[in-house]
Amino acid sequence: MRQPREILLNAFTMNCVGHINHGLWTHPRDRSHDYTRLDHWTQLATTLEAGLFDAVFIADIVGVYDVYGGAIDLTARESIQLPVNDPTLLVPAMAAVTRHLGFGVTVNTAVEHPYTFARRVSTLDHLTDGRIGWNIVTGYLDSAARAVGKSAMAEHDARYDRADDYLALLYKLWETSWDDDAVRRDRDARVYADPAGIHEIHHDGPFYQSRGYHLSEPSPQRTPVLFQAGTSGRGQRFAADHAECVFISAGDTDTARKVSRQLREAVVAAGRRPDDIRILVGISVVTGETDVLAEARLEEYVRHANPEAGLAHFAAGSGIDFSAYGLDDEIAYGPTNAIQSTTALARQRGLTKRQLLAQLALGGRYPLIVGSGDTVAAELGRWQAEGEIDGFNLTRTVVPECWEDFVRLVVPALQKRGLYKTAYGERTLRHRLFGEGDRLSPRHAGSKRRAHFGLGAAK
């Protein structure tokens, strides 16, 4: 068991109505349909910063969930991540009303050439003054492939090879194209930037080619904090090379500990230290003034949740059309080209559809913690210690009250137990997470790229 320290906390959300806990948009107090309004997001950011959240983590998907019943019927009716708007565009408005809150934004490497994507991220790092993280996803929906004119998604492992090449090019742009002292802003000498400090990068990789200057001057973190969620064998190797924060799914602390140890071993094998990654588990929390009131609130939520919608969501991730099963049929899991073991459910073989649905009572498949602020704080502390993890991606239930309740009830209880910060640290998101400066660790692959160009250690 590792020594407990301050728990890291991300709010897990998405620029859409139904994210993880499906059906709750029908709750009379739920406002998730306001996702198209800027004030919905600026209010969220303000609430999270009041609760000292480390970051808001914004999921994304390109494509639609059309596996369940072979159609989008339930997807549309329950707004299961459809409609879904662009996540990056929420960040500038939320950053404008906060000073410390970090942002983890999901962007699929299949969407855009790394050259222009690099600028998009650098722009966000500038505008947030070093508070941006990127959740690297490599895509898994065939519907997305068809939408951008390809016949089917690339095979699972090949997607990671392509992503490796994508990252290699990004590191060149972010870390090596502009020297730290290239920007002078010297009005008298008429030198905004010294051309000798700006370098054309050359990349001739198996998937991407580029020759050019990075369009952005160096931002506070240069490379954003890198998040990743793949926990398959190939996904773990990718995480070991690139990720600074890994988001895992685990139904219990034993599973969390097992995955956590595997990941840290892989990180060490990649020449880094076990603590060079932060591991976060996805959870749902329903809290109240007392345990009894929290249970009552859960019961009220469950009446609006839709377990079948949760199953339709899971169908897309697992590639299995659960609609074809009877309630007492055992689900047969076969090999799939979809997400591999990002969900705890996928590891539970031999369940019937009825048993699956029972686990999705709140409409989602994340471990659920219910109780007073102190009960939840104790359980989060147990997860952290026994699961050997660093923190949590907290999913939403009924918004905005789920965030407000957590900040009001759970945060003070965590603080009382010494499990949570009482003020934000200074500087960038990366420095607050790792305490080793604003830039990539010298042990990270992207930083080595930097050293290779004779640019010295990251500052």
Place this chain on the structure above:
Amino acid sequence: MRQPREILLNAFTMNCVGHINHGLWTHPRDRSHDYTRLDHWTQLATTLEAGLFDAVFIADIVGVYDVYGGAIDLTARESIQLPVNDPTLLVPAMAAVTRHLGFGVTVNTAVEHPYTFARRVSTLDHLTDGRIGWNIVTGYLDSAARAVGKSAMAEHDARYDRADDYLALLYKLWETSWDDDAVRRDRDARVYADPAGIHEIHHDGPFYQSRGYHLSEPSPQRTPVLFQAGTSGRGQRFAADHAECVFISAGDTDTARKVSRQLREAVVAAGRRPDDIRILVGISVVTGETDVLAEARLEEYVRHANPEAGLAHFAAGSGIDFSAYGLDDEIAYGPTNAIQSTTALARQRGLTKRQLLAQLALGGRYPLIVGSGDTVAAELGRWQAEGEIDGFNLTRTVVPECWEDFVRLVVPALQKRGLYKTAYGERTLRHRLFGEGDRLSPRHAGSKRRAHFGLGAAK
């Protein structure tokens, strides 16, 4: 001469230091180097809304200006649109502090597949509540092509064929994928959206293929207000089909009138009405309490401007390396694959380099109007009437004072002459510009696409 009406006014800027009037970043009061800070942009938005500006028009370039001297030396030293950050990410923060100001954002069709770009724009239209415009550019820098792994930019006319296909796919996504009444938000019936009202689009064009549902529900304008700047023969045909606002360059009112008449004829030939497009001319203004004070301010600005930097910028647009010419050499213009006649200078054959530089005294190549608020207002009125145009893209000089001075001195003078609104109109950017509703005109190509699908007239 057309009847004068209220002048349309866009602030013309870019997410970079040096935009049009180069060298002014060295002026002691200039703050354009604050472009990486959110408050720089939110303050701009607030100033512009106080001045009832119709929109802020944000230029962009992917690639660098490396024609002048065959290198980026002067480009870097004078920050000639390098560094340059992403323009779209400024909009959410500016939208959050304004209610009426529109946004015209430049995005190159070569950057991203239309499927994901469509969602990015829909997201902006949602978050701004219908205030988004898109300035369609098809790209012209070889440096950009190399940066995204292509050997050279496509030939000029072929770029427009590709853009036509890009737009055709976008119209399908924006206008036809979701019915107006598809989104129900009916909690009791558990129907967020009716699947029967969401249609998969199919596109098998010469350049782009797609099969899928648009990811965003209908936004207030569906298709953003379409801006365009190409005034070559092929560019005019493209504008006649697609553009709602056209941004032209003209050194004098005779040229403006000629281009304006050509454009409106092309629009009529495309089955639209002459007033279905708004034509805006790029200008620079230096104003002051009196004419004498304005001239003094100009003199002060000119001391910090850099005409050679203006020439380096123009070199990239024209494809001519002016650095190879002596001061008294006449410039030889040949055929080029670059921008065709978007600039008035390009039409002035037979100038020597010295004469060109004299026209770039303020560091930029836009017509310059200098004087008191009333003098400038009179001159803008003359341009509008004689040039048969609808308004202006006002470039920046020394920021933020150029915006503040214009709002303080010129706007009231325009209002006194009845040439400018005294309050914002209601609803979306499109409705404020054309007064015919939030959606594309039924005469527009994108709207015909809608009718083709039996979806009725735009509302």
